[in-house]
Each structure stands twice: as structure tokens, then as C-alpha cells.
Amino acid sequence: MKKASLLWPFPVLLVASWLAACLPAGGGADGGFDAGRADGATDNDKRPGPAWRVGSAETFELATWNIRNFPSDSSTTTRVAELIRQMDIDLLGVEEIADSDIFERLLAGLDGFEAVLSPHEYRPGEYQKTGFVFRSSLLRLREWHLLFLSESYVFPRPPLEAEFYLSGPDGSEVVLWVIVVHLKAELGEENEARRRSACEKLAQHVEELQAQGVDNVVVLGDFNDELDDPAADNVFTSFTNHPDQFRFATAPLAGREYSFVPYHVLIDHLLFSEGLFTWLDRGSTGVVPLDVEISDYDYLEHVSDHRPVVTVLPW
Numbered sequence: 001m002k003k004a005s006l007l008w009p010f011p012v013l014l015v016a017s018w019l020a021a022c023l024p025a026g027g028g029a030d031g032g033f034d035a036g037r038a039d040g041a042t043d044n045d046k047r048p049g050p051a052w053r054v055g056s057a058e059t060f061e062l063a064t065w066n067i068r069n070f071p072s073d074s075s076t077t078t079r080v081a082e083l084i085r086q087m088d089i090d091l092l093g094v095e096e097i098a099d100s101d102i103f104e105r106l107l108a109g110l111d112g113f114e115a116v117l118s119p120h121e122y123r124p125g126e127y128q129k130t131g132f133v134f135r136s137s138l139l140r141l142r143e144w145h146l147l148f149l150s151e152s153y154v155f156p157r158p159p160l161e162a163e164f165y166l167s168g169p170d171g172s173e174v175v176l177w178v179i180v181v182h183l184k185a186e187l188g189e190e191n192e193a194r195r196r197s198a199c200e201k202l203a204q205h206v207e208e209l210q211a212q213g214v215d216n217v218v219v220l221g222d223f224n225d226e227l228d229d230p231a232a233d234n235v236f237t238s239f240t241n242h243p244d245q246f247r248f249a250t251a252p253l254a255g256r257e258y259s260f261v262p263y264h265v266l267i268d269h270l271l272f273s274e275g276l277f278t279w280l281d282r283g284s285t286g287v288v289p290l291d292v293e294i295s296d297y298d299y300l301e302h303v304s305d306h307r308p309v310v311t312v313l314p315w
Contacts, residue, residue, distance in 0.1 A: 052293055054286075055088030060138070060166070060313045063087070064180070064220040064268050066095040066306035069128065070103065075302050077106050083290065083303070084110065089310060090135045091164070093180035093220045095157075097129040112136060116144050118160045130160045130180045130221065139176075140165040147179070147205065154197045157182045159221075169315050177214055179205075181221035195225050196235040203238040203246065206273055210245070215275030222306070223269050228254040239271060247272050249285040249311045257287040259307045261300060268309045283313040 055061045071077050084092065097103050100117055107115050110133070117131035134141070144162035148155045161179045168174065181202070184194040206217050225235045227248055239246040250269040259268040266287070272280050288308045291299040 050086050052288055052290065053086055053088050054288065054310050054312060055090065057169075058315060059283075060091075060315065061087075061089040061310055062091045062093075062178070062218060062220065062270060062313075063089045063308050063310040064093045064095070064222065064270060065308040066182070066222045066268060066304060067097065068304040068306060069096050069098040070094075070304075071099060072302055072304070075297070077102055078109075079297070079303055081106055081109050084113075084133065087288065087308065087310070089308075090138050091178065092133040092308075093178065094131050094133060095128070095180070095182040095222045097131055098127065100127075100129060103129075103131070107133070114141065116141060116160070116162060118146060118158070120146060120158050122156075128157060128182065130157060130182050132160070132162055132178065132180060134164070138167055140167070148201060151201065154184075154194055154201060155181075156184055159202065159219075175214070175216060177209060177217045179217070179219045179221075181219060181223065183222065183224045185224045192225070192233065192235060195223065196238075199223075199235050200238040203242070207245070210273065210275075215273070217273035218276070219271040220269065222267060224267050226254065226265055226267060227251055227269065245274050247274075247277060247280060249280060249283070250309060253285065253287060259287050259309050261291050261305050261307065266309075268306060270309065270311050279313050280311070283311055285309070285311040 054063075067076075067080060070080065097117060103115075103117060107113065112135060113133055114136045115131055115133045118129045120129060121127040132141075132144075142163045142165060144160065146158040147161050148158050151158075159179050159181045161177065164176045164178060166174045166176045179202070181198070183198050184191050202219060206219065209217055223236075227234075227236055227240075227250065229235070231237070234240070236248070239248065248269055248271050250266060253266055255266075258264040258266050260266075270285065286309070288310060290303070290307060
């Protein structure tokens, strides 16, 4: 694994709009998650802010967001910064960062956050990078690196893996390994086979981490495929055939919610390893329909064709 060293501390700024409609991550379909509140909270417990705020001081939030060839236009940077701040998320995996200089400019306007961005390029000056944006008061980045650098056919964009120290409200620290992915896009048997192979290699990698004593692993990002495909076409069986080791927080949303707006499909996911199951059972996961809730501008034109997907975990 090749070690990288591209870390930008950054302050934060924000002003815009978004909302979440979510189901419990543990698999129940009868409960709900209301944006801006922890489970069981009342309206009086919500922080002031837009209806689409999903974070709070009582919870830890992880999310994935494909920001479609960021930036789409000259207004995107300000709008994305506004949305990140308003969502109030602690750890965000991002995909399709197409201009690292403008991404750095985005981070310069985000107080209390840091970020790490993949150094990968398809060829000089051409790339769709993945990365992390994280709240520095809660998360301390120990190291990060790219995975599967020699597997460009299976991983056209190598997964970015980071080891974080997560500080709880009681001052204790938990080691959290997070991998952000952006798997091969498009339909067709060949592309499906590439995604299936990618999932197999990721599952094996997480198993190797577990064998080394790493208990808490999250794989999140744009998997470019649906969890509820028929078994013959399902690329996720290396995970789903081992429910004692892996759990998709997005599984209860399959067939009910969508993250990729043009085709109304759920292809952005968060996967948790066994060590996090107890915490995950207490949490909620949902899709934030910014394209519907934002009225000040056209989200699909100026920001992205993907909706953020968020898991909220109570402390």
C-alpha cells in the first residue's frame, strides 16, 4: 500500500438547504429518522437551522456524497460549503472531485474541519478524486493511503483508506477505519463483473484487517449498483453472504429510497463491519433529497445528480 500525504486543515462556512427521509439502519421499516434530531428527540431538542440538518451534538454522523465532477459551475463551491455546514455531518466521504484546487478553496471556508483527498489521476491533470471531510474536534487522522493501486481494471479509482481516532463525549477514543470507494460505473455484464470483483477484493481486505485486530471498519461511497438486484446479478454477495461480518446500513432503504436522481436508484451505500453492529443497531440511515427540498436554485444543475446518504449514530 502506497502512503500518501495530502492533508489540508480548513476552517468552515455555510448557508443553503437540505432534508433527510430515513429508516432505521438496523433493518426495521416501521420507524423513521427525522432530520436534525436523534432517535426519540422532540422538536424542542432540535438545533436551530434548516429542516435538512441531520447532525447534532448527541450523535455521530457519517455520510457519502458524490458531488458530480465538482465543481459543476462557478456557484458550486459556495453552495456545497453551505450544504455541508447545514447538514452538520461529522465525517463525509466525497466522490468525483474534479478540481483539487477548487476543493482546497472549498475547505478554506470550512471552520473546524480538515480534509484529505486522493492523489490519484487517470492521467496528468485528469481525475475524479475521492476524499474525506471531517470534523477535527471529533476525529484525528492517524494515516491514510490508497488501496489496490495495481488493480486499475477492477478499481479505476483506487479506494482511499483512512485510520481515524474518534473522540467520544466522555473523552474516550475509538479507532475507526474508513474506506471511501467509487466503483466502475455504467450498465453491462463487463462493468457488473468489475464491480463484483471490486466487492470481493474489498471484503477480503476488510477480513484481513479484522484478522489483524481491526474491529471497526466502514466502507462507504458510490458503489454504482443496487443492493436488491436478483442473486444472479447481485455484485454484493461477498458481503451479503456473510451477515455475521458485514452489514449495509442502506439495506432497509433498498427499493424504497434513491440516491442517484436521474434513474431513481440507490447506488450510494455505507457498509459496517461486525465490531460496529451494536452501535449501528441504535442508529438510523437515510437519503437526503436536496433536489426536492432546495427551492433557491436547481440542485441538479449546480451541485450534483446524487443525493447524500447519511448514517446517524447516537453517542
